[in-house]
Amino acid sequence: MIFSITPIPASLSEFFWFNTPDGGEVASLLSTTLWMVLGIFVIFTIYMIFSAFSWVIHKLFIDGRNKANGYTSLKTVTFGDESAVEANRFASVASVVAIFFFWGLATGSSLLGPIQLPAPFLGKTSFEYTAINSYGDTDKGTVNLLVHTFDDKPILEKASNIATGFARDSAIKVRERRTALLSAKKIGAKETDGFKIIEINGLPIKPNQIVNFGNGEVLLTSKGSMQIRPYDGMTMEALYLPAPEDVWKSFLKLNKEGYTNVGLWENVFWSLIRVVLGFTLGCLFGIPLGFAMGLSNWFRGWFDPIVEFMRPVPPLALIPLIIIWFGIGEQGKISLLFLAALWIMTIAARAGVSGVNISKVHAAYSLGASKRQLLMKVILPNSLPEIFTGARVAMGVCWGTVVAAELVAAEKGAGKMIIAASKFQLTDIVIIGIIIIGIIGFAIEVLMRKAENRLIPWKGRG
Amino acid sequence: MSGLNINNVSMTFELPNGGSVEALKNINLSVQKGELVSVLGPSGCGKTTLLNILAGFLAPTDGIIELNGEIVKKPSSERGMVFQQGALFEWMNVSKNIGFGPKMKGTPQVEIDAKVTELLGIVGLQDFADKMIYEMSGGMQQRVALARCLANDPDVILMDEPLGALDALTREKMQSLVLDIWKKTGKTIILITHSVEEALLLGERLIVMAPRPGRIHKEYKLPFAELGVGADLREVKRHKKFGTTRDEILNMIWNMEEEIMGRAES
Ligand SMILES: Nc1ncnc2c1ncn2[C@@H]1O[C@H](COP(=O)(O)OP(=O)(O)O)[C@@H](O)[C@H]1O
Ligand SMILES: [Mg+2]
Numbered sequence: 001m002i003f004s005i006t007p008i009p010a011s012l013s014e015f016f017w018f019n020t021p022d023g024g025e026v027a028s029l030l031s032t033t034l035w036m037v038l039g040i041f042v043i044f045t046i047y048m049i050f051s052a053f054s055w056v057i058h059k060l061f062i063d064g065r066n067k068a069n070g071y072t073s074l075k076t077v078t079f080g081d082e083s084a085v086e087a088n089r090f091a092s093v094a095s096v097v098a099i100f101f102f103w104g105l106a107t108g109s110s111l112l113g114p115i116q117l118p119a120p121f122l123g124k125t126s127f128e129y130t131a132i133n134s135y136g137d138t139d140k141g142t143v144n145l146l147v148h149t150f151d152d153k154p155i156l157e158k159a160s161n162i163a164t165g166f167a168r169d170s171a172i173k174v175r176e177r178r179t180a181l182l183s184a185k186k187i188g189a190k191e192t193d194g195f196k197i198i199e200i201n202g203l204p205i206k207p208n209q210i211v212n213f214g215n216g217e218v219l220l221t222s223k224g225s226m227q228i229r230p231y232d233g234m235t236m237e238a239l240y241l242p243a244p245e246d247v248w249k250s251f252l253k254l255n256k257e258g259y260t261n262v263g264l265w266e267n268v269f270w271s272l273i274r275v276v277l278g279f280t281l282g283c284l285f286g287i288p289l290g291f292a293m294g295l296s297n298w299f300r301g302w303f304d305p306i307v308e309f310m311r312p313v314p315p316l317a318l319i320p321l322i323i324i325w326f327g328i329g330e331q332g333k334i335s336l337l338f339l340a341a342l343w344i345m346t347i348a349a350r351a352g353v354s355g356v357n358i359s360k361v362h363a364a365y366s367l368g369a370s371k372r373q374l375l376m377k378v379i380l381p382n383s384l385p386e387i388f389t390g391a392r393v394a395m396g397v398c399w400g401t402v403v404a405a406e407l408v409a410a411e412k413g414a415g416k417m418i419i420a421a422s423k424f425q426l427t428d429i430v431i432i433g434i435i436i437i438g439i440i441g442f443a444i445e446v447l448m449r450k451a452e453n454r455l456i457p458w459k460g461r462g
Numbered sequence: 463m464s465g466l467n468i469n470n471v472s473m474t475f476e477l478p479n480g481g482s483v484e485a486l487k488n489i490n491l492s493v494q495k496g497e498l499v500s501v502l503g504p505s506g507c508g509k510t511t512l513l514n515i516l517a518g519f520l521a522p523t524d525g526i527i528e529l530n531g532e533i534v535k536k537p538s539s540e541r542g543m544v545f546q547q548g549a550l551f552e553w554m555n556v557s558k559n560i561g562f563g564p565k566m567k568g569t570p571q572v573e574i575d576a577k578v579t580e581l582l583g584i585v586g587l588q589d590f591a592d593k594m595i596y597e598m599s600g601g602m603q604q605r606v607a608l609a610r611c612l613a614n615d616p617d618v619i620l621m622d623e624p625l626g627a628l629d630a631l632t633r634e635k636m637q638s639l640v641l642d643i644w645k646k647t648g649k650t651i652i653l654i655t656h657s658v659e660e661a662l663l664l665g666e667r668l669i670v671m672a673p674r675p676g677r678i679h680k681e682y683k684l685p686f687a688e689l690g691v692g693a694d695l696r697e698v699k700r701h702k703k704f705g706t707t708r709d710e711i712l713n714m715i716w717n718m719e720e721e722i723m724g725r726a727e728s
Contacts, residue, residue, distance in 0.1 A: 359549035362519055367563035367614055368539030377562075381553040458552035458596050 047098065054094040062090060100244060107243035108235035120176040120233035122147050127201050127213035129226070131167040131187075134194025139165030141187060145180075145216070146173040147230045150238075166195070177232040184224040196224060242428045250428035259429055260420060262412050268436060270412040274330070275398045278337020282394060286342045287387060290349020291379070307346055315340035315401045319408055328409030333402065340401045341394040348390020352383020385452075385459040392448045399441050414440075464530050466493040466516070466618055466650065471525035473511050473676075484675035485511040486522070491669065491678065493652065495617075498644050498687050500665030501654045502711065504719050508676025509654045513622050516652065517541055529617060539563060542616035544607050544624045550595045556582070556606050557591045563614035581609040584646065585639065601632035608643065621653040625660065637663055638695060645691045658711050662686055662704060663695060670711060672718050680714070682707065 078084040104112045108119050126144045133139075148154045156173045170187045174180040184195055198204060200211040200218050207222045216230035238246065254264045292299035293307070318336055326332030356379055364378045406415025418433035452459065473486040485508040493499055501509050514520045516527060518537040527534040529541065542563075543549075550559055558565075560581055561574040569577075582588050585605040595603060604624055611619055624640075625633045637660060644651055655661050661668050666687045672679035684707070690698045698704060 357548045359545040359547075360551065362517065362537065363543055363545060363549040363610075364562075364566075365519075365537035366517060366539065366541060366543040367566060367610070369562075369566045373566050377566075378551065381551070384553070456553075458594065 046102075050098045050101075051091070051095070054091065054098070058088075058090050058094075103241070103244055106236045107238070107241050107246075108233075109243040109245060111243075111245055117234040118231075119235055120147075121215045121231040122149065122176055125213075125215040125230070127218070129167065129197050129218075130199035130202070131195055131197050133166055133196075137166070138198070139167035141165075141167035142169045143182065143187075143226070143228070144169070144171040145228060145230060146171070147176055147215075148173060149176055172228070174228065174230060176230065177237055179227050179229040181221075182226040182228060184226075197226065239425055239427060242431070247428045247431050251432050254429060254432060259417055259426075262417070264417070264432075264436075267412055267414050267417045268440065270410075271399075271402050271406065271414040272440070274333050274337060274402050274413070275395070278334050278402070279341045279391075279395060279398050281334070281338040282341020282345050282398075283391065285338075286345025287349045289342075290346040290351075291353060291375070291383075293346065294350045294353025295375070295379075303346075307343055310339070311343050311347065315397065316404050319405055322405075323409055328411075333405050333410065336405055337398045337401060340397050344390050344394040344397065345387070348386050348393075349383060351390075352386035353379055355386055356382045384456050388448070388452045388456060388459075392445065392452070395444050395448055396441065399437075399444060403437055465495050465497075466652075467528040468492065468512075468516070469526050469528070471512070471515060471522045471527065473508065473515065473520070474523045486515075487675035487677050489525070489676075489678060493618075493650055493667075495650055496648045497666055498641075498651045498664060499653070499667045499669060500661040501652065501669045501671060502656075502658060502661040502715075503671030503676075503679070504673055504715055504722070505656070507671040507673035507718075509671060510622055511676065512671075513620050513652070513654055516618075517543055517620055539567070539614045540617045542611035542614055542619045544604075544611050544619065544621040546623045547600065547603065547627045550603055550606055550610070552595045555592050555594050556587060556598070559595065559606055560609045560613050562610060577613055578609075581612055584612070584643065585609045599632075601628050601636060604628065604636060605639070608639070612643065612647065612649075616649070618650045618652065621651065623654055623656060626656060633660075634695060638690070640664055641687060641691050644687070658708055658715070659699065661711075662708060663690055663698065668711075670714060673722060679718075 072078075072084050072086075075081065075084050101112070103109070105115065105117055108116060124144065124146055126142055128140055128142050130138055130140050144157075146154055146156060154173060156171055158171060168187050170182060172180050172182060184197070197220060201213050203211050205211045205218070205220050207220050207224065210217050210219045216228060219227040219229070221227055242250070258264055258266065289299075289303060293303050294300075315336060318339060322332045322336050326335060360378055360382065361374065364374050369377065402413070403415035406413035407419045410416040414433055414437050418430045418437075421427075421429035421433065468489055468491040471486055471489040472484070475483045475485055477483060489512065501512070503509055511520065515522050516534065518534050518541065521535070534541070551562065554562070557575075557578050560578045564574045564577060578591070582591055585608055587602065587605055587609070590598065590602065595606065598606070607624070621640075625636050628636060640651070640653070641664065643649070653661075653664055655664070662684060663686050665682075665684055668682040668684055669678055670680045670682075671677065686698050686701065686704060689701070
């Protein structure tokens with residue numbers, strides 16, 4: 001026990017039924033986290049080594065050529081002047097290339113040509129074992145191993161079995177990256193008591209020991225069987241991560257044929273339309289609500305509790321309730337997105353009103369504006385920057401929420417596609433889905449920013 | 463009764479901690495139509511509060527304000543405001559800003575356009591009609607603010623340190639412009655300022671206020687505004703009386719501030 005948890009006072013524990021966490025559980029949680037820190041650190045370090053390598057290339061071959069010009073190049077103080085820091089395009093490209101490189105390397109991609117991590121062993125191999133029986137006789141037998149891919153279903157040739165002693169020959173097939181168990185009974189223990197394997201390819205072995213036979217290794221189990229593991233290489237199995245080119249091929253196929261009778265872009269379209277509808281509803285109600293809260297004591301008081309309560313509730317936490325109420329139809333998803341956008345837009349509009357410089361309001365009234373005119377001509381345009389910022393956040397949240405909602409319940413949609421594919425372990429489709437979801441989320445952000453620059457050129461220059 | 467009458471106006475702010483501030487106490491002042499009055503005083507003596515009451519943004523705790531015989535209760539287009547900065551509408555161009563007042567009243571667009579063109583000429587912004595506010599310098603923005611206020615043809619123009627955020631040179635030019643406009647339009651103008659020189663230059667009448675409680679300390683009748691119309695303001699400043707009055711007022715304010723600090727220390 002690492003932690004001693006103080007007992008909860010009787011009166012409280014009567015109220016809160018609470019199982020004191022077991023110290024062991026907590027300790028294992030912490031140790032997992034510590035291991036993750038290590039893992040993340042290693043991954044990060046490898047990535048940074050790659051970055052350093054790219055930096056050297058950049059310094060040697062590119063940096064010198066295009067002479068920096070413009071005002072920034074004349075600044076002598078750049079470290080600490082954020083405005084003088086801009087993304088190095090070469091670094092951005094190199095970092096993406098690096099990700100694809102690692103992806104290809106990890107999956108044994110053919111795109112990398114000769115740069116390959118050791119692949120798992122495939123084909124025929126064999127090893128010899130030496131066994132002893134209770135009389136003390138020793139005999140040798142051969143195990144022929146056929147290692148095949150997932151898609152191959154080879155027919156196994158029968159062992160020739162020219163061996164005459166009690167240690168028989170054996171033939172066995174095994175899928176790459178899997179193990180095969182060869183029991184002592186199967187290879188010769190039938191007529192002999194005390195059958196024991198003592199050597200693999202002339203190297204001594206005892207139960208629970210491992211001996212390498214060149215193209216793999218053999219573990220002698222405590223019961224005397226051989227667990228054979230052909231060399232499984234350093235690359236990842238396509239089930240976990242398919243090679244980039246395979247993902248591309250799947251993408252082309254998916255683009256053409258769709259998945260479960262729904263086109264790829266049809267799925268994307270359904271997700272998008274839900275977001276657009278839910279978001280629009282959210283704006284339609286949220287903006288007037290926010291204005292009302294910014295302009296009237298009564299509405300501020302009336303809506304404050306619900307807005308302040310709903311704001312920190314993540315929309316994802318509402319999914320179960322929404323499903324209970326509306327089932328898995330469109331209404332539920334649109335309601336969810338509406339709620340996701342509503343509070344964000346309300347708060348943005350309210351902030352917009354409170355951000356109006358009081359001089360502007362005074363000026364407008366002194367110029368003879370009515371309340372209505374003040375609202376439409378001053379408060380509304382003046383809140384546009386805040387509303388747009390809110391809209392950008394709301395769009396992002398809606399996009400995340402729609403995908404999550406579709407994971408739970410939908411017939412069509414990007415989230416539906418990846419969750420369905422994951423059930424059949426179609427990792428390539430899952431990855432394509434994730435990439436497309438990311439790209440669309442990014443595109444939404446970029447479009448919103450473009451629209452913002454065009455519609456509110458005065459933003460930040462008031 | 464015509465003109466602006468301030469009758470026994472007092473303003474006491476209740477503070478959240480239970481205390482209270484007498485921002486204004488028993489202010490009496492009447493301003494004739496067409497007068498140019500500058501109000502000067504140390505920071506915190508209630509100048510802005512007085513102007514806000516005149517504009518109708520605040521109701522005084524005591525006393526009343528009358529404009530042309532009517533009691534001032536809320537903001538209205540007959541009392542125009544020019545603020546220090548930040549009161550222009552960034553989402554409109556210069557013309558739309560200037561035409562805002564008439565537009566709110568439903569004036570026909572042709573008339574608005576004519577008015578805007580005229581005012582652009584008066585404030586010297588003929589070539590900037592379509593510029594956006596954020597594209598203009600501080601001085602130009604104040605020209606727009608002046609024009610926007612004039613577009614409504616108000617009876618009184620209230621200015622709260624309108625030139626306070628400008629650099630010295632721009633400020634000098636704008637002072638000439640204010641005098642020009644005053645002469646051309648014959649408006650009643652009440653102008654608050656921090657600068658003694660500005661108060662002397664831009665005030666037929668100069669009101670010096672004292673703090674705690676905010677009150678009128680002294681009043682001057684001055685010839686410099688009249689002299690300054692269409693003339694070189696630096697020339698006016700070389701006037702002997704200008705120098706002596708300036709020194710007198712500076713001393714007065716200096717002493718007020720000393721007194722405040724003395725009181726704060728004790
Ligand atoms: N809303 C308010 N609440 C409390 N005190 C205020 C408020 N507005 C102004 N005051 C106080 O009234 C006095 C006069 O303020 P103000 O009119 O802004 O002075 P000035 O413009 O001359 O610098 C100051 O002491 C200030 O602190
Ligand atoms: Mg002030």
